[in-house]
Amino acid sequence: MSRRDKLPIAPFELGDPDLFANGFPHALFAELRDRSPVVWSEWSGGAGFWSLLKYEDITQASMNPKLFSSASENGGHRIFEEVASGVAGTGSESPIGIPFISRDPPKQVQQRTMVMQAVTSPRLVEMEARIRARIVKLLDAVPDGGVLDVVDRVSAPIPIKTLAELLDMPEERESKLYEWTNALIGEDDPDFRQSPEYMGQVLGELMGYTGELRASREGSDRTDLITLISRERDGSPVPMRDFYANVVLVLVGGNETTRNSISGGLIALAQNPDQWAALRADASLIPGAVNEIVRWVSPVMHMRRTAMEDTEIRGVKIAKGDKLLFWYPSANRDVDIWTDANRFDITRPIVKHRGFGAGAHVCAGSRLAEMQIRVFLEELVQRYARFEIAGEVARIRSNFIDGIRHLPMRFARA
Numbered sequence: 001m002s003r004r005d006k007l008p009i010a011p012f013e014l015g016d017p018d019l020f021a022n023g024f025p026h027a028l029f030a031e032l033r034d035r036s037p038v039v040w041s042e043w044s045g046g047a048g049f050w051s052l053l054k055y056e057d058i059t060q061a062s063m064n065p066k067l068f069s070s071a072s073e074n075g076g077h078r079i080f081e082e083v084a085s086g087v088a089g090t091g092s093e094s095p096i097g098i099p100f101i102s103r104d105p106p107k108q109v110q111q112r113t114m115v116m117q118a119v120t121s122p123r124l125v126e127m128e129a130r131i132r133a134r135i136v137k138l139l140d141a142v143p144d145g146g147v148l149d150v151v152d153r154v155s156a157p158i159p160i161k162t163l164a165e166l167l168d169m170p171e172e173r174e175s176k177l178y179e180w181t182n183a184l185i186g187e188d189d190p191d192f193r194q195s196p197e198y199m200g201q202v203l204g205e206l207m208g209y210t211g212e213l214r215a216s217r218e219g220s221d222r223t224d225l226i227t228l229i230s231r232e233r234d235g236s237p238v239p240m241r242d243f244y245a246n247v248v249l250v251l252v253g254g255n256e257t258t259r260n261s262i263s264g265g266l267i268a269l270a271q272n273p274d275q276w277a278a279l280r281a282d283a284s285l286i287p288g289a290v291n292e293i294v295r296w297v298s299p300v301m302h303m304r305r306t307a308m309e310d311t312e313i314r315g316v317k318i319a320k321g322d323k324l325l326f327w328y329p330s331a332n333r334d335v336d337i338w339t340d341a342n343r344f345d346i347t348r349p350i351v352k353h354r355g356f357g358a359g360a361h362v363c364a365g366s367r368l369a370e371m372q373i374r375v376f377l378e379e380l381v382q383r384y385a386r387f388e389i390a391g392e393v394a395r396i397r398s399n400f401i402d403g404i405r406h407l408p409m410r411f412a413r414a
Helices: 026-035 055-062 107-119 121-140 150-155 157-167 171-185 196-217 240-271 273-281 283-297 366-383
Strands: 038-043 046-052 147-149 302-307 311-313 316-318 323-327 384-389 404-406 408-413
Touching: 046 055, 055 323, 107 121, 107 240, 121 150, 121 157, 121 366, 147 150, 150 157, 150 240, 150 404, 157 171, 157 240, 157 366, 171 196, 171 240, 196 240, 240 273, 240 283, 240 366, 240 384, 240 404, 273 283, 273 366, 273 384, 283 366, 366 384
Parallel strands: 046 323
Antiparallel strands: 038 046, 147 408, 302 323, 311 316, 384 408
């Protein structure tokens, strides 16, 4: 039986980056979620795939890595085949190896544990004052009544500066971190990934610089991320190709979730001034606002898994070797989980959203991302009475990241 004979079949190509040109198409996915929560889609970029659209299905599948694999040799964690396309679509001849997100437990757990040492609760407490100072400096530079690009001036610098601290990189390298992360997530956006030659230049710079850092810190007892991801849990060195892969993962994961949650959160608050007024009136609502912003924005649109044996979800037969995409924004608008799910409400009871994924591969830096968003809101409410979108919002062309490239806004001080 061909895949075209399978039912149910999505009426549009869910892997098409242009489907997300104006942000995640929630109305289309809501209709599909109600009618066919486990649905097949053809894809012009390669093999077709199943989509999981319900919160419970995505959660249960995420908790079963033996059945639903992320391993590179089984396809990896992206819509494309990682062995053929390379990590982040960098090509089959890419010098980048396998990041821990493209491994299954126990190997994935071993390497992830090293990253988690950089974002322990005591470390986050120790970092918070410095993160706050940087956010204060960025917000104090926002012109009163003037228009600025929030992405360039606020939401991108916040996580980039945090990454620079975690990697122990000098401030003058922050612009390169920004350029590299844009190129790494922009495989479908010609503005970010201009040509194979440009991508080769980016990878050369990234590998050259981080390789030098690794060599200079070899054998030390430092706790920066470069040092931590250079070695296995038993102390043995991580192969250079896999070291570079985990650098890529840290850069993308450490930047995109926070950056786009802040940008998307500002859009949501600007479009829902009653929620902004409530937040300014009662700072105790900020933790709930952080949770609601990540649920609402869902900056990572999907992750991919591969079925390791024949199985069934909601009566739909999934064959061994089939590709599945977990659509997190769809899970986060599931009306079986959230009352009035399509309303932005910072006062709603906190339910564990899927904006950071779930299971073994839940975002390693989720607590750091939440802390940065929280501190940003704490400082924002003290400074601005209102703000508004002041021009066209430009989005990244992607079927993976619901990313914002430019966000012109006007702020009025309190």
